Amino acid sequence: MTTSEEDQAPASLRIGEAAERAGVSCRTLRYYEELGLLAPSLHSAGGARRYTEVDLARLVRIRELQELLGFDLGEIGEILQGEDQLADIRSQYQAASTAGRREMLDWAVGINDRLRTLVRTKQERLAGMMAELEAKAQRYRTLSAELTAELERSAELHPADPVAR
Amino acid sequence: MTTSEEDQAPASLRIGEAAERAGVSCRTLRYYEELGLLAPSLHSAGGARRYTEVDLARLVRIRELQELLGFDLGEIGEILQGEDQLADIRSQYQAASTAGRREMLDWAVGINDRLRTLVRTKQERLAGMMAELEAKAQRYRTLSAELTAELERSAELHPADPVAR
DNA sequence: AGGGAACCTCACGTTGGCGTAAACTTCTCG
DNA sequence: CGAGAAGTTTACGCCAACGTGAGGTTCCCT
Numbered sequence: 001m002t003t004s005e006e007d008q009a010p011a012s013l014r015i016g017e018a019a020e021r022a023g024v025s026c027r028t029l030r031y032y033e034e035l036g037l038l039a040p041s042l043h044s045a046g047g048a049r050r051y052t053e054v055d056l057a058r059l060v061r062i063r064e065l066q067e068l069l070g071f072d073l074g075e076i077g078e079i080l081q082g083e084d085q086l087a088d089i090r091s092q093y094q095a096a097s098t099a100g101r102r103e104m105l106d107w108a109v110g111i112n113d114r115l116r117t118l119v120r121t122k123q124e125r126l127a128g129m130m131a132e133l134e135a136k137a138q139r140y141r142t143l144s145a146e147l148t149a150e151l152e153r154s155a156e157l158h159p160a161d162p163v164a165r
Numbered sequence: 166m167t168t169s170e171e172d173q174a175p176a177s178l179r180i181g182e183a184a185e186r187a188g189v190s191c192r193t194l195r196y197y198e199e200l201g202l203l204a205p206s207l208h209s210a211g212g213a214r215r216y217t218e219v220d221l222a223r224l225v226r227i228r229e230l231q232e233l234l235g236f237d238l239g240e241i242g243e244i245l246q247g248e249d250q251l252a253d254i255r256s257q258y259q260a261a262s263t264a265g266r267r268e269m270l271d272w273a274v275g276i277n278d279r280l281r282t283l284v285r286t287k288q289e290r291l292a293g294m295m296a297e298l299e300a301k302a303q304r305y306r307t308l309s310a311e312l313t314a315e316l317e318r319s320a321e322l323h324p325a326d327p328v329a330r
Numbered sequence: 331a332g333g334g335a336a337c338c339t340c341a342c343g344t345t346g347g348c349g350t351a352a353a354c355t356t357c358t359c360g
Numbered sequence: 361c362g363a364g365a366a367g368t369t370t371a372c373g374c375c376a377a378c379g380t381g382a383g384g385t386t387c388c389c390t
Contacts, residue, residue: 014387016336026337027378046386048337067235068290072376098319102312109305116298123291125233130284133277140274147267154263179357181366191367192348211356213367237346331390338385349374356367 012042012050022059029059037062037077069118079115082108177207177215187224194224202227202242234283244280247273 019026029049032038038058040049051059058080065076086108089101184191194214197203203223205214216224223245230241251273254266 014336025378027380030339031378044337044387046337048386064290064294068287068294070232070235074376098312098315102316105305105308105312109302109309112298112302112305116295116302119291119295119298122233123288123295125229126284126288126291129229129233130281130288133281133284137274137277137281140270140277143270144274147263147270150263151267179366180368190348192350195368196348209357209367211367213356239346333389334387335389336385336387338383340382342380342382344379345377347375349372351372352370354368357365359363359365360361 012052013056015040015049015051018051018056018059021056022063024059024063032059032062032073035073035077037073037080069115069122079111082111177217178221180205180214180216183216183221183224186221187228189224189228197224197227197238200238200242202238202245234280234287244276247276 013021015026015029019029029038029051033040033049038055040051041055042050042052044050062073062076062080065071065079066073071079082104085104089104178186180191180194184194194203194216198205198214203220205216206220207215207217209215227238227241227245230236230244231238236244247269250269254269
């Protein structure tokens with residue numbers, strides 16, 4: 001009956017495992033920590049970093065903001081900060097005044113809006129690019145057919161083609 | 166009767182105009198030229214760069230490959246190179262042997278396929294991200310409603326609120 | 331218990347993609 | 361035709377985002 005604990009296993013990963021699963025280097029993880037982007041939620045007795053699945057999810061999030069949306073690590077820090085504050089609100093719901101909560105919420109909503117707009121823009125640009133690429137692919141198919149026809153004509157003119165075996 | 170000339174006007178832009186229209190700096194244009202990515206198709210008598218609309222389109226293409234797809238300038242060079250060769254095929258159609266043309270065409274098709282796959286992948290990841298963002302936005306709306314309700318309850322308990330004017 | 335793999339903290343090195351200053355020439359417009 | 365704006369080359373500068381040792385500690389497995 002572990003109903004109230006759900007997934008209590010910390011499932012702690014060492015830095016090498018975490019890095020490999022996210023497709024980055026150990027150095028990158030330590031660098032993110034140095035920038036205050038991602039701190040392992042646990043440490044071994046000897047001081048080795050231990051990452052949870054939650055940490056890993058955050059890492060993946062960072063990489064998406066970086067690679068997909070093209071933010072630099074400073075901007076990513078600001079974005080995550082707002083969300084972290086909101087997470088705090090939910091867990092310690094009494095911590096802030098109503099007005100303070102409203103302020104934080106509005107801030108997070110603002111970021112969310114901007115992100116969604118940015119994603120939409122990227123989606124549209126990508127769609128445009130995809131259209132061009134497909135048009136080009138179509139032209140390539142035409143060209144390829146022409147070349148094949150040319151080759152066959154040439155084969156008819158010179159039917160004797162020495163082929164081994 | 167300029168039927169056979171169509172758009173003969175070179176519409177040549179100076180480097181500053183070209184840069185501004187593409188949203189980059191002059192230095193960037195010179196740098197791209199240095200890397201062999203983008204050469205102005207014309208020069209003034211004194212040696213000043215003159216860009217055509219075609220050049221500008223190429224510049225926009227470079228920027229899309231860079232910002233949207235995240236290629237570095239070296240990779241972009243390789244991509245453009247294949248397409249340039251193919252453009253050569255079409256204009257000087259006699260220049261290469263049939264086999265040679267087939268080879269170039271296959272190369273360009275390969276690049277096109279890879280690009281389309283990459284764009285598709287990005288589109289899917291962006292869609293996933295958008296879904297998360299919208300889910301989050303929905304949660305925010307719920308939270309906001311709760312806060313508003315809380316505020317109104319508080320207003321009923323303390324109706325006397327001194328307001329100027 | 332012991333030994334190799336993995337981890338730790340400095341701290342300096344590297345690379346891409348331009349920014350910027352200097353010294354000079356060219357363009358363009360009144 | 362003259363002058364200020366814009367362009368040219370050359371060359372050093374700069375920052376983000378890590379890479380790469382060095383030298384030492386810890387983990388973990390048998």
